[in-house]
Amino acid sequence: MDILKIAAVGIITAFCSLTLRENKSELGVVVGIAGGCIIVLMLLDYFADIFALISTMIQRAGIQSSILKSVIKIIGIGYITEFSAGIVEDTGNKSLAEKIVMAGKVIILVVSLPIIKALFDLIAELTI
Numbered sequence: 001m002d003i004l005k006i007a008a009v010g011i012i013t014a015f016c017s018l019t020l021r022e023n024k025s026e027l028g029v030v031v032g033i034a035g036g037c038i039i040v041l042m043l044l045d046y047f048a049d050i051f052a053l054i055s056t057m058i059q060r061a062g063i064q065s066s067i068l069k070s071v072i073k074i075i076g077i078g079y080i081t082e083f084s085a086g087i088v089e090d091t092g093n094k095s096l097a098e099k100i101v102m103a104g105k106v107i108i109l110v111v112s113l114p115i116i117k118a119l120f121d122l123i124a125e126l127t128i
Contacts, residue, residue, distance in 0.1 A: 005042065006039055006043075009035060009038055009039055010039060012035075013034070013035025013038075014032075016031050017032040017035070029090060032090050036083065051072055058071075067115055070114055074111055074112055077111065081103070084100055085098075085100040
């Protein structure tokens with residue numbers, strides 16, 4: 001089970017980071033970031049499976065490929081935003097992390113506008 005491997009990496013990283021923070025705080029942060037990156041890399045296969053399933057569902061539904069690209073972009077932006085904000089917050093910059101989250105939300109809104117427009121166009125066609 002991959003979750004056991006991921007949990008083990010997380011626990012080992014946390015203990016190493018905690019131990020190093022007592023002596024050399026800057027190394028503790030680096031170890032924490034490295035552990036987070038390792039966990040994300042362990043999840044790449046799962047992301048590929050998720051995107052393949054979304055692609056299959058959208059093709060079955062007959063939805064445009066541009067919408068699929070937008071959905072994948074939105075999901076990617078969300079994960080990258082959350083991960084990078086977490087790293088920045090771990091370094092002690094909570095204010096900067098909040099600004100990264102805000103920027104991610106704005107970018108997600110901009111990327112989702114074509115989907116919202118398509119939805120309104122579909123509703124308009126149904127009511128006519």
